[in-house]
Amino acid sequence: MSGHLSIGELERLRADEPADERSNERALDDLRAHMxxxxxxxxxxxxxxxxxxxxxxxxxxxSPEQPAQDGALQIPGYELSHEIHRGGQGIVFAATQVSTGRQVAVKVLLHGVLASQKQRMRFEREVDYAARINHPNVVAIIDRGTTRDDRGFFVMELIDGPTLDGYLETHRPTLEQRLRLFTEICDGVQAAHQRGVLHRDLKPGNILIDQSGRAKVLDFGLAKDDLADSVTIARTVAGEFMGTLAYASPEQLRANPDAIDSRADVYALGVILYEMVTGVLPHDMTGPIDTVIRRVLEQPPKRPSAIVPKLDPDLDTVILHAIEHDPDRRYRSVDSFRADVLAVLEHRPIMARRSSAAYQLRKFAGRHRVGVLLSSVVMLGLLGTLAGLSVGIVRANAANRIAEQRRLEAETELEKQSMVSTFLNDLLAEVDPGQSGPDMRVTELLDVASEQAGDQFGPYPDLRGAMQLVLGETYTRLGSYAQGEQELLAAIASLEAIEPSPSGSLAMGYILLAQVQTATTRLVEAQSSLDQARSHLDRLGASIDQAAIQAQFAHQLGALYYETGEFDRSIEAYHRSLDTLGDIDTPEQKKLASQALIGLGVSLKRLERFEEGLDSYDRALVYLQEVRSPNHPDTLACLSNRAEVLNNLGRAEEAEAQLLDLLERRRVVFGDTHERVGITLNNLADSLRARGAFDEASGYFDEAIAIFRVSPGDPSLRLAITMHNAGVMHLEQNQLNPAQDRLRDAWETSKAMLPEGHWIRAQFGTKYAECLMNSGQHEPARAILEVTYPELLNALGEDHRRTLFAKSLLDRIAQNDTSG
Amino acid sequence: MQWETTTILLEQLRDAESLAWQRFAGRFRPPMIRFAQRCGLTEEQAEDAVQDTLMQFVEAYRDGQYDRSRGRLGSWLFTLMYNSVRSHRRDGARAPKQAPKAIDRTTFFSAIPDTDDAKQVWEQDWEQHAIQTCMQQLRSEVSPSHYRAFELMTFRDVPAIEVARQLGLSRDAVYQARYRVLKRVEELRLAYNGVEELTT
Structure with a gap:
């Protein structure tokens, strides 16, 4: 026998364990002889x-706790057998479900994990959400509850198999097998996202591989909302939570829970893929904690191909795109990440951006299905605008400049035109309209343009500013408010640097900024942006351009008044916008008119002037059919609102048909998880609810809520509205507990989002109060109504049905007092 | 993630501006709080007593009074902590400015264990926290499957062959994992107590 005994062999000797015949272990006698x-x-x-x-x-x-012997750890309905895992949050036991004899895993949270009532409620909600994820790549949740000693627990299916890292170590799958396995993990995570559940703690230890080789993701969203706190603690207590840190996104490391959305999971998946491909983590995790965190936050990771030579460069790009520091620069969804991994596997071009702008633009353009999707229309609109820029801007500025400057501009005009032309050529190069493939979203294209707008037009702030303005507007129109705002602020900064200031462009910049702020319910900021816009407008002389900007200004004012609940003023502003446009002949005028008419329709609807509203939408549609594609966001918005007003007019069937069609179109244009899809889902659900189709409605509400819960940006008000509608549905079915939960959440959220006295929050409070009354809680209901009734009275007037309803509730309580 | 040894922490503690103080306190506060409460202090008193002790320690340490050759960090902290507990018990019951006296076994101080008993309690808490902290660090260093192999064998008495089957590892790898984990915890515990430098 040659060589010393291994640890395993020494241990086998000590335990007298014979060789396993299926392996090539040496016989005990040989080991003894060597010894x-x-x-x-x-x-x-x-x-x-x-x-x-x-x-x-x-x-x-x-030692981890012993189950079962400790009375406190008895869980009704389950027989715990042995501990299989212990984590920072809890202990997992293997168990048998008594009723079925089925083998399950029970995770019991540690004491203190759910210290407060709020944490407990959140935990329960999270488990309920997680329990709805029914997907082959997600470990199913079967049950939940509380132990006798007041610890939360939940029951999952028991997976017989190693964790991802153990599996990779022992099975050594090929790169292709690893990538396929990874797409399964993505499938599981995406399914959860679609249900509104974030994971927040993805790592190889949370991914199991079952006996058939299928990936199963574990522990979704469960009581991990304090990961950010954990990171803070980790800074002071060496050694804690380190296993998690390697996969935590920079926004989690910065302990900024508000910034955490589905892209944090994209980041973790990116790290996992990096590790699966290279065998190492993207960042060196050795050294003092602060240094490690700083390193992760500040240093770019090594390219995977630097570790694994000959790696497909596209895979490099895909992985690095997923672990971008800035969440805005990462894949927006797990789906798009997965699509790129598949593209690498199938040797198709990927969507992620590469460092060479020209290359990536060609790739994007090459995959773009021109003429099919809205995105192409928006893109062409964007390109058209850009093409006009060099001429338009020089023209506008020339009017304000002295002769000397004109001469200089004339000299630079050619150069500017050439730059714009190069930019467009890059974008359009190699477009093959016949080629189809997975959807490409226009926002991805915008990201590319945005990245370059900052430096491509370096010497010309006017050109750069105008570019950023267009990008800002396009992002905003697509509902990507954060990016929109960023571009608009950059545009304003670029334009303000020009002497004399280009008032028209600046006014436009502020109007668009107000649009973003209004859409994200920052009404005071929106008002101040409109004030800025007005002061720039005042400096403009009368001209056609000026009329168009004035019309947009009035339009935005109308939108702001709508949000503040001043519907009469809002209607007045929209009419002013239409009047300013005068004869509506040009495509530009038709576009603006259609927008004003949509806004007008919405405000009319709020005042319950439904017939007028419908008329307004129909007029808008006439213009839209001329100047916009069927899938343009404005067209879709108009159809969406029209459906709503049809509902109000009792034409539910027409409304639902329109909403279903709209839902499909929006799914195609924006992707399944976009908030505009969420809005349509909510409207459809509410329409179904109104005619008593509760089961169908319920599914749509859930999907909408799921979207709003994880969508980037600030959709809380939309979430509140959807929760409110879902709550009303429960109330109508007399399901008082879920109704109360939903309505309370909706009211609380609206209070956080809207100023005091706003009719929506007053309305939500009123509905919550109704629910409390129905469950016999008259006193808290009265306390709420005493606030909301005067608010509704003030905001909507005494004859409004919502005001009258609040009044009727108060009357009922008073009657009850008398009779009681 | 590299383990920050107590020796390194102590070195950094010399620098008054360093954040090491927070990490030092974070590492040793839990067993001290537990000890103080076991000696009868309320949660609030325990927090105060521990804070006083840590401050005292840092001052003395920066003054060069802590001589590592004279004993382990744990023993040193015990002496300070025990005094602090007694002082807080006294202050809690009497006028705050009264001068400290020796333990009076016949009065309310009877609830406080004498030095030997207290020392025993302290060491138990200290050691438990040390091991638990080391285990936590360890989990960040080893792969989950190796940790699980160790865990199943050490805490659950699952035979190596069964662990190997569950985790998809060879039996040799399972034994190897347990061995490495134990050796590493041993190392970490020494470092926790500031006894020995580590190579990581």
Missing amino acids: ESCATCKGRLNELDQLDAFAEQVRELA
């Missing part, structure tokens, strides 16, 4: 004996 003559191995055997004493000490001081 007789080897002093080194004898010494190591002694060492193992000593280590046993230490192991005993560790066992005594750090």
Whole structure:
């Protein structure tokens, strides 16, 4: 026999364990024979004996809890057998479900994990959401509850198999197999996102591989909302939470829970893929904690191909795109990440951006289905605008400049035109309209343009500013408010640097900024942006351009008044916008008119002037059919609102048909998880609810809520509205508990989002109060109504049905007092 | 993630501007709080007593009074902590400015264990926290499957062959994992107590 005995062999000797026939282990007799003559191995055997004493000490001081013997850990309906895992949050036991005999896993949270009532409620909600994820790549949640000693627990299916890292280590799958496995993990995570559940703690230890080789993601969203706190603690308590840190996104490391959305999971998946491909983590995790965190936050990771030579460069790009520091620069969804991994597997071009702008633009353009999707229309609109820029801007500025400057501009005009032309050529190069493939979203294209707008037009702030303005507007129109705002602020900064200031462009910049702020319910900021816009407008002389900007200004004012609940003023502003446009002949005028008419329709609807509203939408549609594509956001918005007003007029069937069609179109244009899809889902659900189709409605509400819960940006008000509608549905079915939860959440959210006295929050409070009354809680209901009734009275007037309804509730309580 | 040894922490503690103080306190506060409460202090008193002790320690340490050759960090902290507990018990019951006296076994101080008993309680808490902290660090260092192998064998008495089957590892790898984990915890515990430098 050659060589010393391995630890395993020494242990087998100590335990007298014979060789496993299926493996190539050496026979015990051979090991004994070696031992007789080897002093080194004898010494190591002694060492193992000593280590046993230490192991005993560790066992005594750090032993996980014993189940079952401890009465507190008995869980009705389940027989716990043994502990299978212990984590920072809880302990997982193998167990048998008594009723079915099925083997399950039970995770019992540690004491203190759900210290407050709020945490407990959140935990319960999270488990309920997680329980709805029914997907082959997600470990199913079966049950939940509380132990006798007040610890939360939940029951999952039991997976017989190793964790991802153990699996990779023992099975050594090929790169292709690893990538396929990874797409399964993505499938599981995406399914959860579609249900509104974020994971927040994805890592190889949370991914199991079952006996058939299928990936199963574990522990979705469960009581991990304090990961950010954990990171804070980790900064002070060395050694804690480190296993998680390697996969935590920069926004989690910055302990900024508000910034955490589905893209944090994209980041973690990116790190996992990096590790699956290279065998190492993207960042060196050695050194003091602060240094490690700083390193992760500040240093770019090594390209995977630097570790694994000959790696497909596209895979490099895909992985690095997923672990971008800035969430705005990462894949927006797990779906798009997965699509790119598949593209690499199938040797198709990927969507992620590469460092070479020209290359990536060609790739994007090459995959774009021109003429099919709205995105192409928006893109062409964007390109058209850009094409006009060099001429338009020079013209506008020339009017304000002295002769000397004109001469200079004339000299630079050619150069500017050439730059714009190069930019457009890059965008359009290699477009093959016949080629189809997975959807490409226009926002991805915008990201590319945005990245370059900052430096491509370096010497010309006017050109750069105008570019950013267009990008800002396009992002905003697509509902990507954060990016929109960023571009608009950059545009304003670029334009303000020009002397004399280009008032028209600046006014436009502020109007668009107000649009973003209004859409994200920052009404005071929106008002101030409109004030800025007005002051720039005042400096403009009368001209056609000026009329168009004035019309947009009035339009935005109308939108702001709508949000503040001043519907009469809103209607007045929209009419002013239409009047300013005068004869509506040009495509530009038709576009603006259609927008004003949509806004007008919405405000009319709020005042319950439904017939007028419908008329307004129909007029808008006439213009839209001329100047916009069927899938343009304005067209879709108009149809969406029209459906709503049809509902109000009792034409529910027409409304639902329109909403279903709209839902499909929006799914195609924006993707399944976009908030505009959420809005349509909510409207459809509410329409179904109104005619009593509760089951169908319920599914749509859930999907809408799921979208609003994870969508980037600030959709809380939309979430509140959807929760309110879902709550009303429960109330109508007399399901008082879920109704109360939903309506309370909706009201609380609206209070956080809207100023006091706003009719929506007053309305939500009123509905919550109704629910409380129905469950016999008259006093808290009265307390709420005493606030909301005067608010509704003030905001909507005494004859409005909502005001009258609040009044009727108060009357009912008073009657109850008298009769009681 | 590299383990920050107590020796390194102590070195950094010399610098008054360093954030090491927070990490030092974070590492040793839990067993001290537990000890103080076991000696009868309320949660609030325990927090105060521990804060006083840590401050005292840092001052003395920066003054060069802590001589590592004279004993382990844990013993040193015990002396300070025990005094602090007694002082807080006294202050809690009497006028705050009264001069400290020796333990009076016949009065309310009887609830406080004597030095030997207290020391025993302290060491138990200290050691438990040390091991638990080391285990936590360890989990960030080893792969989940190796940790699980160790865990199943050490805490659950699952035979190596069964662990190997569950985790998809070889039996040799399972034994190897347990061995490495134990050796590493041993190392970490020494470092926790500021006894020995580590190579990581």
